[in-house]
Amino acid sequence: MTTLTDPPKASFRLSMLIYDTRYRSLTIQAVAMIGFMLFAAWLINNTMTNLETLGKTPQFGFLLEPAGYDINQRLLDYNSQDTHMRASLLGLLNTLLVAVMGCITATIIGVLVGVLRLSKNWIVAKIMTVYVEMFRNVPVLLWIVLAMAILIESLPAPRAFRGENPEATMNLFDTVAVTNRGIYVPEPLFSNSLGNIHLLGQSSLRFDVSVDLMAFLIVLGLSIFGITKVNARAKHIQETTGERPKTIWVNLGLFFVPTGILMALLGFHLGYPELKGFNFKGGTHMRNSLIALWLALSLYTAAFIAEIVRGGILAVSHGQTEAAEALGMRSGRTMRLVILPQALRVIIPPMISNYLNLTKNSSLAIAVGYMDITGTLGGITMNQTGRELETVLMLMLCYLVISLSISMVMNWYNNRVKLVER
Amino acid sequence: MSDVSFVRTEMLPQQEPPGSSVGVVGWARANLFDGVTNSVLTIVSLILVYFVLEGLLTWTLQSVWNASSLTECREIMTATWGKTHGHACWAVINDRWLQLLYGFYPPYPAEAGVNFGENTGAWPAYFRPNLSFVLLLIAVAPVLFDKVPRKLLIVTAVYPFLMPWLMWGGSIWSPLMAAAGFGIGFLAYRLLTPVIGGLGGIIAAIALPVIWWLFLTGIVAAGLESVVSISIPEVESRKFGGFMLSILIGVVAIGCSLPIGIVLALGRQSDLMIVKTLCVGFIEFIRGVPLITLLFVASVLLNVFLPPGTQFDIILRVLIMVTLFASAYMAEVVRGGLAALPKGQYEGADSLGLNYWQAQRLIIMPQALKISIPGIVSTFIGVFKDTTLVSIIGLLDPLGLSNAIRADAAWNGIYWELFAFIAFLFFVFCFGMSRYSMYLERKLHKGH
Numbered sequence: 001m002t003t004l005t006d007p008p009k010a011s012f013r014l015s016m017l018i019y020d021t022r023y024r025s026l027t028i029q030a031v032a033m034i035g036f037m038l039f040a041a042w043l044i045n046n047t048m049t050n051l052e053t054l055g056k057t058p059q060f061g062f063l064l065e066p067a068g069y070d071i072n073q074r075l076l077d078y079n080s081q082d083t084h085m086r087a088s089l090l091g092l093l094n095t096l097l098v099a100v101m102g103c104i105t106a107t108i109i110g111v112l113v114g115v116l117r118l119s120k121n122w123i124v125a126k127i128m129t130v131y132v133e134m135f136r137n138v139p140v141l142l143w144i145v146l147a148m149a150i151l152i153e154s155l156p157a158p159r160a161f162r163g164e165n166p167e168a169t170m171n172l173f174d175t176v177a178v179t180n181r182g183i184y185v186p187e188p189l190f191s192n193s194l195g196n197i198h199l200l201g202q203s204s205l206r207f208d209v210s211v212d213l214m215a216f217l218i219v220l221g222l223s224i225f226g227i228t229k230v231n232a233r234a235k236h237i238q239e240t241t242g243e244r245p246k247t248i249w250v251n252l253g254l255f256f257v258p259t260g261i262l263m264a265l266l267g268f269h270l271g272y273p274e275l276k277g278f279n280f281k282g283g284t285h286m287r288n289s290l291i292a293l294w295l296a297l298s299l300y301t302a303a304f305i306a307e308i309v310r311g312g313i314l315a316v317s318h319g320q321t322e323a324a325e326a327l328g329m330r331s332g333r334t335m336r337l338v339i340l341p342q343a344l345r346v347i348i349p350p351m352i353s354n355y356l357n358l359t360k361n362s363s364l365a366i367a368v369g370y371m372d373i374t375g376t377l378g379g380i381t382m383n384q385t386g387r388e389l390e391t392v393l394m395l396m397l398c399y400l401v402i403s404l405s406i407s408m409v410m411n412w413y414n415n416r417v418k419l420v421e422r
Numbered sequence: 423m424s425d426v427s428f429v430r431t432e433m434l435p436q437q438e439p440p441g442s443s444v445g446v447v448g449w450a451r452a453n454l455f456d457g458v459t460n461s462v463l464t465i466v467s468l469i470l471v472y473f474v475l476e477g478l479l480t481w482t483l484q485s486v487w488n489a490s491s492l493t494e495c496r497e498i499m500t501a502t503w504g505k506t507h508g509h510a511c512w513a514v515i516n517d518r519w520l521q522l523l524y525g526f527y528p529p530y531p532a533e534a535g536v537n538f539g540e541n542t543g544a545w546p547a548y549f550r551p552n553l554s555f556v557l558l559l560i561a562v563a564p565v566l567f568d569k570v571p572r573k574l575l576i577v578t579a580v581y582p583f584l585m586p587w588l589m590w591g592g593s594i595w596s597p598l599m600a601a602a603g604f605g606i607g608f609l610a611y612r613l614l615t616p617v618i619g620g621l622g623g624i625i626a627a628i629a630l631p632v633i634w635w636l637f638l639t640g641i642v643a644a645g646l647e648s649v650v651s652i653s654i655p656e657v658e659s660r661k662f663g664g665f666m667l668s669i670l671i672g673v674v675a676i677g678c679s680l681p682i683g684i685v686l687a688l689g690r691q692s693d694l695m696i697v698k699t700l701c702v703g704f705i706e707f708i709r710g711v712p713l714i715t716l717l718f719v720a721s722v723l724l725n726v727f728l729p730p731g732t733q734f735d736i737i738l739r740v741l742i743m744v745t746l747f748a749s750a751y752m753a754e755v756v757r758g759g760l761a762a763l764p765k766g767q768y769e770g771a772d773s774l775g776l777n778y779w780q781a782q783r784l785i786i787m788p789q790a791l792k793i794s795i796p797g798i799v800s801t802f803i804g805v806f807k808d809t810t811l812v813s814i815i816g817l818l819d820p821l822g823l824s825n826a827i828r829a830d831a832a833w834n835g836i837y838w839e840l841f842a843f844i845a846f847l848f849f850v851f852c853f854g855m856s857r858y859s860m861y862l863e864r865k866l867h868k869g870h
């Protein structure tokens with residue numbers, strides 16, 4: 001017969017903090033925390049002492065002083081009397097502009113190259129391999145300065161467009177001028193414009209909202225809403241009767257007619273660039289720096305995206321293709337309906353990190369003089385005011401916010417398309 | 423009887439496949455001209471390839487190698503081919519290749535300001551960086567390939583101390599004393615563990631070397647130097663440049679980031695809440711900002727964070743920041759490997775009674791690192807490419823030097839040749855690394 005006795009009551013001893021696994025983790029964490037706090041305190045203390053010696057106690061008042069420099073490529077109105085804060089804001093918008101443009105083109109090129117690299121056509125596949133290896137193995141900064149050099153050195157100067165028998169002509173039926181000072185494209189103009197709404201008065205964050213654009217977007221939104229309704233009805237009819245009514249013409253009409261009427265009402269026309277004096281006037285001027293950065297970042301990131309897409313497609317088992325063929329699907333539909341939706345789940349997470357990389361790489365704009373946030377806040381503002389700590393901290397904060405928001409949005413999308421398992 | 427008038431009684435001999443489906447023709451039909459779309463694509467691609475190759479080969483091969491300035495280059499081109507574009511002027515590389523490779527590093531192991539006259543290019547010019555590079559190859563060989571004799575690992579162990587001495591020069595005692603710190607740690611662990619117990623031994627093995635490095639190394643090294651002076655001339659950091667600088671930053675960042683990255687990844691995977699939060703915070707912060715902002719920190723802020731009066735040179739500051747940057751990315755790669763490992767492996771280690779570090783060393787890490795090899799190598803490649811960013815904060819890496827060369831009146835306006843040369847060298851290194859990663863993946867593939 002056995003009797004159960006309680007194990008001897010363990011009283012807490014100090015050595016248990018080290019030798020007992022239940023408490024050891026607490027000890028380690030406490031030591032780590034103390035160590036970290038001591039380290040942080042040491043850093044902050046050093047910083048404070050050093051800054052006081054230099055007479056630069058941290059303060060952000062410099063943001064409201066006039067910047068005194070010009071930003072040539074800008075999305076909002078700005079002059080050199082505006083504050084550093086507005087200059088930074090314009091820089092931030094420029095960063096976002098090139099990041100968005102770059103992500104879009106990089107995705108298009110990358111998907112195309114990735115699919116073509118799997119092509120059965122030997123020579124096409126090889127060309128795409130050469131493209132990918134060439135761009136992946138050479139630093140992006142080199143591509144950016146190279147693109148800039150190509151634009152400046154090999155394109156015609158505006159004066160080449162002049163005279164009876166010009167050396168250079170404008171492209172696309174005389175609407176686009178490609179010069180070594182940048183590309184001039186037609187700009188949308190409204191002769192019966194509804195004007196702008198000024199927001200936030202004269203502050204550093206002021207901006208204008210174009211009523212024309214808002215009206216256009218609202219009408220477009222309504223059209224798209226109508227199209228979804230029509231499609232939903234078509235689907236309903238298909239499910240009840242088995243026959244899908246033809247919706248293509250209704251959809252096209254819904255899409256183009258209201259927006260067309262609105263455009264006509266607003267007096268929409270294009271403002272073409274024209275050579276006046278030594279330079280082109282009119283149209284929208286995209287500076288070389290923007291184009292070089294955009295081109296180089298898109299082509300560079302596209303090489304990585306191509307590899308991701310290729311990996312994603314290869315990750316879908318061949319049985320899926322065969323099953324789709326057995327069902328009688330054509331190769332285009334197989335790709336669109338069977339392969340891509342499954343490949344997307346593999347593709348999206350690394351794609352997110354490539355978008356983030358592109359956004360962070362856009363900080364290399366400083367090498368070609370594109371005034372993004374690194375060029376304004378981290379460049380001229382830092383050099384003019386001598387406020388290194390504040391500007392670098394704000395710069396990092398901006399990039400952190402951008403990075404975290406991109407990854408949040410993309411993770412949300414990823415969760416939506418993710419395969420739901422049990 | 424049936425109406426079958428003919429029944430074959432013997433098998434037909436096997437026939438050769440039709441001529442159009444074998445050999446070159448068959449291959450071309452299957453791979454290049456399979457259908458209309460494919461044929462059109464092939465023809466368009468061929469035309470494209472022809473034009474690109476035609477332009478590129480003419481440019482590369484019909485070129486000028488000997489000239490002292492761009493103007494002279496253009497004169498030679500006009501005299502030979504009648505036009506100045508479409509032909510490369512490699513004379514700039516011929517003229518400046520030493521600078522592109524070594525920056526302003528003195529060719530001889532000598533004091534600054536000594537002129538060597540016509541000997542300047544002769545052996546043993548650039549002896550020190552060249553020896554460092556050769557030793558680097560010897561040091562990494564046993565790590566990379568398992569057929570290399572294991573004894574070479576001694577070079578690997580010595581290299582981290584030898585390389586800074588060779589590159590920066592100065593007294594040999596400083597690196598020796600730095601290495602002695604590790605010896606002190608080892609001895610402390612061996613001798614003190616029996617006396618004050620395992621934990622005390624570990625603490626002593628960490629604390630004593632730190633004290634040694636922080637307070638005693640300098641004094642002891644200076645003392646030994648005054649007794650037995652063995653030193654080579656010092657080279658200032660601002661003279662470092664060219665590919666030497668890129669490789670230096672790349673190698674140091676790569677070498678240091680792997681261990682730091684592994685520690686960070688383990689911290690991020692651990693159950694200890696505070697440790698985990700600290701690691702996550704560090705990793706996400708570094709990954710969320712561009713390298714260029716960290717380089718700004720290195721160039722203008724790092725001295726502000728350190729005790730007043732600390733001044734240390736810009737290359738060291740850049741090395742620290744690039745290493746931190748690489749570590750965060752490395753940590754994420756290693757974490758991916760740790761997460762991909764089936765839970766059974768962790769449980770298996772537990773059931774064998776291994777403690778945390780034993781389990782990591784014997785079971786988890788070998789497998790996790792193997793899974794993450796492609797990621798690790800692509801991080802390496804990324805870091806090596808990112809070393810070009812130091813040109814933005816004014817260091818003379820190849821890109822920075824290309825600007826400096828263009829600033830010279832003789833070579834003002836030369837772009838393509840310099841870019842092609844730099845791109846070619848980076849390509850060779852990065853492509854080599856990616857091929858090595860593929861080789862390693864194949865070799866380590868122990869599955870079916």
